[in-house]
Amino acid sequence: MNASPSPTPSSSPLSGALACLALTMLLSSLGTSIANVGLPTFVRAFDASFQSVQWVVLAYLLAVTTLVVSAGRLGDLFGRRRLMLFGIATFTAASLACAAAPSLWVLIAARAGQGAGAAMMMALTMALVGEAVPKERAGRAMGLLGTTSAAGTALGPSLGGVLIGNFGWQAIFLINLPLGLLAASLAWRFLPSDQRTSATADFDLPGSLLLASALASYSLAMTLGRGQFGVINLTLAGAAVALGLVFLVVESKARSPLVRPALFRERLVGTGFVASGLATTVAMTTLVVGPFYLSGALHLEATRIGLVMSMGPLVAALAGVPAGKAVDRFGALRMTVGGLLLMATGAFLLSRVMPSSGATGYVIALVTLTAGFATFQAANNTAVVTGTDPGQRGIVSGLLNLSRNLGLVTGASLMGAVFMHAASTSTIASASTAAVVSGTHAVFLLAALLAAIALAAVIAPITRAAAHFLTRTR
Known part of the structure; x- marks a missing residue:
């Protein structure tokens, strides 16, 4: 059974809810852009090849792309405020793990965890606008989210350069800790409460795995080789198409499709x-x-x-x-x-x-x-x-x-x-x-x-x- 709509927007101060949603959008967009400037530093810090450190960026993008739809569905089933808090906590904890990473591959794994948290935040931010903001002001709220997303993307490289130059590469991840704690406190206080639901059996795990696999295959086909499409790219693209078709067949027969x-x-x-x-x-x-x-x-x-x-x-x-x-x-x-x-x-x-x-x-x-x-x-x-x-x-x-x-x-x-x-x-x-x-x-x-x-x-x-x-x- 799907979660019922949460209380009306008047049940929580509009400014606090908007501040929370804008901050989560800022965090997820910063996570996308801030690590790019650190790639040369990672090459030196971990004595790795440029092809290897590119996965610091790619792991985040893959995690967001493959999980964002499933995260949105989980929010519909188990409560958007609840999952938003979990997403913020995941993003913040993964940021700490990134800063403490002793090796490149631990950093890459932590970046994937960061992307998983960002997927939850990105999927639910716009959905919560419909609950926390009156419909006649929804356009302004969406415009604010667009502004913070663009600001995060633009700020990432310059902020990352300043932090790395003055405090080391760990600082580009540690900056997320106070921002994550602030976002969590705003979400806890101002986002509309979820009504209890018992929808555990309604989540379509096979469909989620198939969609994630198809999207991962497509993303890798488009990104590996830096625009030069070889055999591996064509194989991955073919796998993406095949998995996508299987996904559609499975979803057409599922009792509660993703x-x-x-x-x-x-x-x-x-x-x-x-x-x-x-x-x-x-x-x-x-x-x-x-x-x-x-x-x-x-x-x-x-x-x-x-x-x-x-x-x-x-x-x-x-x-x-x-x-x-x-x-x-x-x-x-x-x-x-x-x-x-x-x-x-x-x-x-x-x-x-x-x-x-x-x-x-x-x-x-x-x-x-x-x-x-x-x-x-x-x-x-x-x-x-x-x-x-x-x-x-x-x-x-x-x-x-x-x-x-x-x-x-x-x-x-x-x-x-x-x-x-x-x-x-x-x-x-x-x-x-x-x-x-x-x-x-x-x-x-x-x-x-x-x-x-x-x-x-x-x-x-x-x-x-x-x-x-x-x-x-x-």
Whole structure:
């Protein structure tokens, strides 16, 4: 039996609940980005190869991607506040284990534990917005979460560099201890209480294992080889497809499935999932291809590249709350369409940008795309989470986070491979300016097409409804 909706939002102070949800989003996004800056340090500290220390980042991403849907379902069954507290505790304890790791592989295992805690926090943060925040203010809350997520992603590398330089690599994990304790205290005090439920037998363990295996296979297929797809990548991709098909068969026959196949036939969930994955792939393209264009075409030094690249997360952080307010005022559907239009426009501008326009031309296009992404996220997340059955909000929130993670993985691998292919080079360091520009134009033209496909997915149901209405009135 699914857990009943928790008490109304008025039963706990809104500001405290929002502070808790924003902090958990900040922690999970920091966990994604802060470790990247430490990779060279880990190579020296553990006398390991760069390929080995990359698993410090990959283990976290794999854990989040494979567990986020199951975490959302567990929250629906056993209580979202309860599981949120467990997720915060897991993340915090794993952070301590990371700092105390005596070897690289212990660190990697602890990072996987950190990712498991982050999966619970990410899956339940958006679901709890539906319980802790009145529906007429849900857009602002989603905008705030988008702001803190972008801030965490942008802050991670710079904060990590400061901490490592002054206190050693352990500090990038120890910083999570006071923040985790604060998040736990806020969750304990302000999040709506769960009603007791006895749903132990309802969790679909076979389906969870199959989905986790399929997602792990896909993520590894996309990340191993750094964009060069060999036999191992193709084998893993084939395994992901096969496991995904088996998962669908198992779910269609399960008494209490992890994900009801019919859920994707619901307009908000189906289109929201597809659009979110496509939009995140487009946004990730700016982080993957941007540095190559700025260095290879504009010949900027590292400091100026970092400054230009920071404009994207900065705009996302600044646009989050205003976008959320606009969602509450004008409606989620209008703002979803508007956000995707901005993304498509920004990507198209990037597909036409030339070195003669300098960094200014690139920044204008980047800001357009990133502002559109912030608007889209606030609107799409609000529409999907608040428009579904309260008893399914955990699994739906997990699916939204899954689509985002799949977009990050796909954007980092597929779009990087498209860029290299279009630039007709295997080593970007030796590529000419013309080759870099050609690769940039090709990959962002593809990004604009993906944004257009996401837009079509969102407006298709409206178009069909309008056509049906016109047919009936004739």
